[in-house]
Amino acid sequence: RTLRIGLIPGDGIGKEVIPAGRKILEALPASLKLKFEFVDLKAGFEAFEQTGAALPEKTVEILKNECDGALFGAVSSPSKAVKGYSSPIVALRKRLDLYANVRPVKSVMTAKNPIDMVIVRENTEDVYVKEEKTYDTPEGKVAEAIKRISEKASFRIATMAGEIALRRQKIRDSGVPSIHKSPMVTITHKSNVLSQTDGLFRSTAREALAAHKFASSVGVEEQIVDSMVYKLFRQPETYDVIVAPNFYGDILSDGAAALVGSLGLVPSANVGEGFAIGEPCHGSAPDIMGQDIANPIATLRSVALMLEFLDEEVAAAKIYSAVDANLEEGRLLSPDLGGTASTTQVVEDILRRL
């Protein structure tokens, strides 16, 4: 099988980690019978300055028509509002209907307090519909944004969460050690204040998870989002799969990343029907760009995650365990983890372990 992968480095350290992602795909053992072709694509603030478009139409077209998956680095936000500029990743998620943002946050098993959760974030609506308006009143300006929650999107994201919970159980059943015993999905919302929008998310998610294929095996519980943030930090080991509307998912995944010590470890995949874009959770980190010290692990794990959603689970597992081996040994670590290894050295070490 040949997979055609779009590479969108974006800005800042995106340009250093996406090449690492390409390298690991090229280094996968021949026995897997996987071939890769790559297409370099533009998006981001630099692209905006060069071409006037943060997400050039060509990038969307090529992804849609020619690619099986993609890797997205990071983009810089301008420090002040710039007319006509808006985040290309948010646009891309919508244009390709990548309705799920899947963010596994996992410590090594030997950590003092191991955690192993997946945040399944709705990826197309909530305040990310970006429908805003501003008007003048005698007391000054007032701005409003729409937060939109639909039954359709809530149902499919909760279904995805249930499926991921089952898939994780299957992996545990196959003998892979885990801190969890049985699958559990936690529904996050704020329906005590937002009775209609978050109320709809809550009831629809409950309904989706009551489906026959989940009902007998996947536990379901709920957390109000503020209390979820609290518990995330007090008892993170409790959580298996967390499903959340777009914005809460954004917050919770950064919070969970703090628990494993660095955003530089946390991958994500933007997933739609038959398409996935791997994307490290970290930003473009202009303060450290060009120094070869960015942690490539978030990207390498995002590559694996993308492969999982393209049904290449064996290849994905190879990458995960090479990364885990590097972390467990703890000899070649990037500075965000307290080490002194360069990006290049970390990548080499992990490739060696494939």
Place this chain on the structure above:
Amino acid sequence: RTLRIGLIPGDGIGKEVIPAGRKILEALPASLKLKFEFVDLKAGFEAFEQTGAALPEKTVEILKNECDGALFGAVSSPSKAVKGYSSPIVALRKRLDLYANVRPVKSVMTAKNPIDMVIVRENTEDVYVKEEKTYDTPEGKVAEAIKRISEKASFRIATMAGEIALRRQKIRDSGVPSIHKSPMVTITHKSNVLSQTDGLFRSTAREALAAHKFASSVGVEEQIVDSMVYKLFRQPETYDVIVAPNFYGDILSDGAAALVGSLGLVPSANVGEGFAIGEPCHGSAPDIMGQDIANPIATLRSVALMLEFLDEEVAAAKIYSAVDANLEEGRLLSPDLGGTASTTQVVEDILRRL
């Protein structure tokens, strides 16, 4: 001076901690020349079941016309949506125009990693305007909520944040030990996605903090809210005063509470012109009600915070140091802090230290 204080225990452990708040006011040394009168008021889910109103009109009227301040316990949210029920504290904040929710989160100075921050949360708008609608589409139900941000509310909350930063500096200048050297306000927003609403909050807060009285002495920085959650956990000691729109403030204060070990330690005050309601950050905790094991400290600190905003800073300082002394000694602690003391015992110990 005689202060008339409304007591609104609400539901669950609210009924155990609000009496403790009353006790500490009654126990303040006579040398302070402060007298208190109390009015018992209803609100909450029980009030709703009894009277049909979660926030009875009489409660609002008495607070408005007869009281100088109040203490609010906690209310239970029904586990399913109940017609006509909606959170009385959200309504109260709006009805009395208590535009600021001030939430200091502080560890004892002897903690391994001491932290000392105040979250200044806008308290009247954002998604808490609760303007929602639901409509049918061929693909199912869709619900929308309005997130509203005004220049006026953003300006006054940022001004309050600046004033709190200056006040904290004054206390440090008077010789009280602190982990901070100079005042700093961190503006939290998500203007990379919400350019109009959060953009307005960001630019207005910047403007407010550029006022002459702050410009020379209060440092100002910004954090995107997801990154703020991350940093809150990675380097909490950095933060002095954080100012945020309503919902982000809700999230961040629960997150910060996790850092000091228990929501049972974290107070808040809902503050308007000349009026303040002290309110512990924790909920009604039905699981532990009636057992005399709720931590009363969040409420006792909320009493002190209310007094601060009623310009009784000396009385407030007495309560803070009695609480700190109890915590520093660590002998009589409630179960949420790993101790075995009852609510009654903790309260007695703190009263003794007044």
